[in-house]
Amino acid sequence: MKNLFHADKNGYYGEFGGAFIPEMLYPNVEELRKKYIETMQEVSFQKEFQQLLKDYVGRPSPLYFAKRLSEKYQVKIYLKREDLNHTGAHKINNTIGQILLAKRLKKKRIIAETGAGQHGVATATVCALMGMKCVIFMGEIDIARQAPNVARMKMLGAEVIPAKSGSKTLKDATNEAIRDWINNPEDTFYIIGSVVGPHPYPDMVARFQSIISEEIKRQLVIKEGTENPDYIIACVGGGSNAAGAFFHYLEDKNVKLIAVEAAGKGINSGESAATSILGEEGVIHGSKTLLMQTDDGQITEPYSISAGLDYPGVGPQHAHLFTSGRAKFLNATDDEAMQAGLELCKLEGIIPAIESAHALAALDKMEFNKEDIVVVNLSGRGDKDLDTYIKYFKFD
Amino acid sequence: MNRINNKLKEENTSNNKVEKLLSIYFTAGYPKLNDTVSIIKDLEKSGVDMIEIGLPFSDPLADGPTIQESGVSALQNGMTTETLFSQLENIREDVGIPLLIMGYFNPIMQYGVEEFCKKCDKIGIDGLIIPDLPVDVYHQKYKEIFERYNLKNILLITPQTSEERIRFIDSISDGFIYMVSSASTTGAQNSFGESQINYFKKISKMDLNTPQIVGFGISNRETFQQATKLTSGAIIGSAFVKFLKENSINQINEFVDRIIK
Numbered sequence: 292m293k294n295l296f297h298a299d300k301n302g303y304y305g306e307f308g309g310a311f312i313p314e315m316l317y318p319n320v321e322e323l324r325k326k327y328i329e330t331m332q333e334v335s336f337q338k339e340f341q342q343l344l345k346d347y348v349g350r351p352s353p354l355y356f357a358k359r360l361s362e363k364y365q366v367k368i369y370l371k372r373e374d375l376n377h378t379g380a381h382k383i384n385n386t387i388g389q390i391l392l393a394k395r396l397k398k399k400r401i402i403a404e405t406g407a408g409q410h411g412v413a414t415a416t417v418c419a420l421m422g423m424k425c426v427i428f429m430g431e432i433d434i435a436r437q438a439p440n441v442a443r444m445k446m447l448g449a450e451v452i453p454a455k456s457g458s459k460t461l462k463d464a465t466n467e468a469i470r471d472w473i474n475n476p477e478d479t480f481y482i483i484g485s486v487v488g489p490h491p492y493p494d495m496v497a498r499f500q501s502i503i504s505e506e507i508k509r510q511l512v513i514k515e516g517t518e519n520p521d522y523i524i525a526c527v528g529g530g531s532n533a534a535g536a537f538f539h540y541l542e543d544k545n546v547k548l549i550a551v552e553a554a555g556k557g558i559n560s561g562e563s564a565a566t567s568i569l570g571e572e573g574v575i576h577g578s579k580t581l582l583m584q585t586d587d588g589q590i591t592e593p594y595s596i597s598a599g600l601d602y603p604g605v606g607p608q609h610a611h612l613f614t615s616g617r618a619k620f621l622n623a624t625d626d627e628a629m630q631a632g633l634e635l636c637k638l639e640g641i642i643p644a645i646e647s648a649h650a651l652a653a654l655d656k657m658e659f660n661k662e663d664i665v666v667v668n669l670s671g672r673g674d675k676d677l678d679t680y681i682k683y684f685k686f687d
Numbered sequence: 688m689n690r691i692n693n694k695l696k697e698e699n700t701s702n703n704k705v706e707k708l709l710s711i712y713f714t715a716g717y718p719k720l721n722d723t724v725s726i727i728k729d730l731e732k733s734g735v736d737m738i739e740i741g742l743p744f745s746d747p748l749a750d751g752p753t754i755q756e757s758g759v760s761a762l763q764n765g766m767t768t769e770t771l772f773s774q775l776e777n778i779r780e781d782v783g784i785p786l787l788i789m790g791y792f793n794p795i796m797q798y799g800v801e802e803f804c805k806k807c808d809k810i811g812i813d814g815l816i817i818p819d820l821p822v823d824v825y826h827q828k829y830k831e832i833f834e835r836y837n838l839k840n841i842l843l844i845t846p847q848t849s850e851e852r853i854r855f856i857d858s859i860s861d862g863f864i865y866m867v868s869s870a871s872t873t874g875a876q877n878s879f880g881e882s883q884i885n886y887f888k889k890i891s892k893m894d895l896n897t898p899q900i901v902g903f904g905i906s907n908r909e910t911f912q913q914a915t916k917l918t919s920g921a922i923i924g925s926a927f928v929k930f931l932k933e934n935s936i937n938q939i940n941e942f943v944d945r946i947i948k
Contacts, residue, residue, distance in 0.1 A: 309821075309824065310821060311792060311819050311820065311821055311824070312819060312821060313748060313749040313818040313819050313843065314818070314821075314822070314842070314843040314844065314845055314848065314867070315749065315843070315845050315847070315867060315870065315871075317821075317847075317848070317852075318847045318848070318849070456752070456755050456759075457745060457746065457755075457759070462746065463746075466746055466747075466748055469748050470748065470749075470751075470872045473748075473749065473870065473871065473872050474870060474871050474872060475870070476847050476870045477847075477870075571797070572796070573793045573796055573797065574791075574792050574793045574796065574819065575746070575793070576746075576748075577748075577819070584793065584797065586797065587767045587768055587769075587794060587797060587798075588744075588768070588793045588794030588795070588796065588797030588798065589744065589745040589762060589794065590745045590746050590793070591745075
């Protein structure tokens with residue numbers, strides 16, 4: 292593979308990435324760095340991973356031609372149906388992979404951070420599946436606004452610990468998970484939910500999510516006689532679903548990659564999560580990337596109606612895709628995303644996660660030729676967002 | 688010669704009874720924004736040998752609750768990198784002991800690493816402790832800059848650090864090695880257990896070139912004495928920050944007396 296856009300051996304994507312971790316974490320991260328590729332390539336690992344993706348997650352997820360949506364936008368739109376996975380989103384592709392890795396490293400206890408709770412649920416799920424102890428860190432504020440996912444995690448046997456520091460949301464839950472890892476360096480494996488964190492996490496998570504683009508290639512050949520769409524559109528918070536949807540297309544510039552960030556109440560409203568525009572180079576959670584911060588280098592709290600997109604940073608690979616121009620970064624406001632979500636319900640009978648609705652909102656901002664093939668990665672389903680939809684559209 | 692090296696040399700050669708070095712950490716801008724200078728002066732007057740001035744950060748990964756909270760307060764009080772530098776501008780007119788700044792990498796990056804180092808040199812800061820600046824990045828990218836501005840970059844080792852890596856860290860260290868007492872974030876412990884004592888012994892037997900100073904978990908006379916039995920000194924952070932929360936900054940000498948008198 293050419294290597295313009297994938298991680299180099301030290302985990303750098305151009306200027307971004309690396310492992311900016313305190314010495315306390317060095318042995319754990321180093322062990323993972325040395326073993327992750329080798330372990331993932333073992334025949335027995337691949338066999339177990341593929342089997343679980345098929346029988347447990349329900350893969351391959353369909354590549355669905357959205358006829359009525361296509362008519363509306365006068366272009367061929369396919370939806371990659373990650374929303375149909377077990378637990379309702381792409382997140383489980385990664386947690387299955389990481390827990391198999393944790394088992395092979397003989398770890399006994401799993402920790403994870405979660406924002407909206409999707410990654411927490413996906414982690415609690417695989418821990419139940421493997422009979423491993425599971426501790427999920429979640430911001431105190433997120434716990435209050437995502438009660439159903441908290442209940443799911445508890446039903447699945449996880450302990451949910453509120454992160455009470457800082458702004459009490461995803462970034463603080465991540466801080467608490469990292470602190471827990473520092474305090475438990477021997478028996479604990481940290482399952483990070485996105486393409487963020489110190490090397491090798493961004494690359495490892497992208498590899499586990501790369502099943503998405505691998506399947507798109509296979510499925511599109513059958514439907515359109517070509518592996519390559521003209522556009523792939525995915526939403527980006529930390530960026531794991533986009534990393535998976537882009538993975539096998541990164542080096543092929545005929546495929547245009549569109550990343551959609553959450554603009555919240557507007558880019559200049561002070562309540563936004565559009566990191567590529569509002570962020571500056573910096574270090575967050577062990578990775579050099581673009582992040583939202585004050586002039587003084589204090590990390591600021593992002594905002595989006597979608598709890599899965601309000602991360603103040605972005606994965607280092609995405610920072611590189613943005614600055615190199617390989618991917619085009621668009622953004623959608625809360626209002627645009629909510630309308631796009633409702634539109635998909637009405638045209639296709641699919642209720643998308645509000646995160647994924649941001650990707651759909653990009654359709655209205657782009658100019659297409661009628662023959663263009665567009666794949667939108669529908670990263671998750673909207674069941675978890677019903678409360679937000681109901682309040683926003685006043686359905687009650 | 689750098690004040691840190693001088694201080695350590697002095698401690699080692701004061702023959703009869705070996706004096707162990709006491710270093711104190713506090714968060715700049717806490718409890719009040721402008722307490723920084725008077726805390727430093729009082730610490731020196733009370734007999735402290737070295738001071739780590741904490742530059743507060745919104746996301747301090749290696750710190751436990753006490754130091755986290757002090758950082759949140761300090762930032763709310765309005766502490767910034769620029770403010771800290773202006774508070775410290777004339778500190779060398781009054782204070783002679785080694786001063787270090789301890790902070791996370793992101794605020795330093797935003798200030799500009801070279802600018803930051805230059806400013807530290809001008810003020811008379813002797814060293815930096817940046818827990819999330821990895822050893823290899825420092826070694827390849829920043830060592831030369833730090834040296835140009837006479838700053839010691841203090842590197843950490845922990846009970847999980849391999850012997851080979853400790854040797855490497857020793858080979859590129861100057862000043863002292865920050866020996867983290869146990870696998871933990873910062874925070875006070877009441878005493879050290881057997882595994883920590885064994886770790887102190889193991890490091891002592893390695894006979895490193897760079898002196899070691901123990902940090903994390905030191906809170907009182909007992910832990911200070913345990914930690915310094917086989918090392919050159921110890922650092923107290925959380926316990927002091929907690930003391931400042933509960934007492935007036937005029938009582939600093941009482942805190943120090945309890946440790947070393």
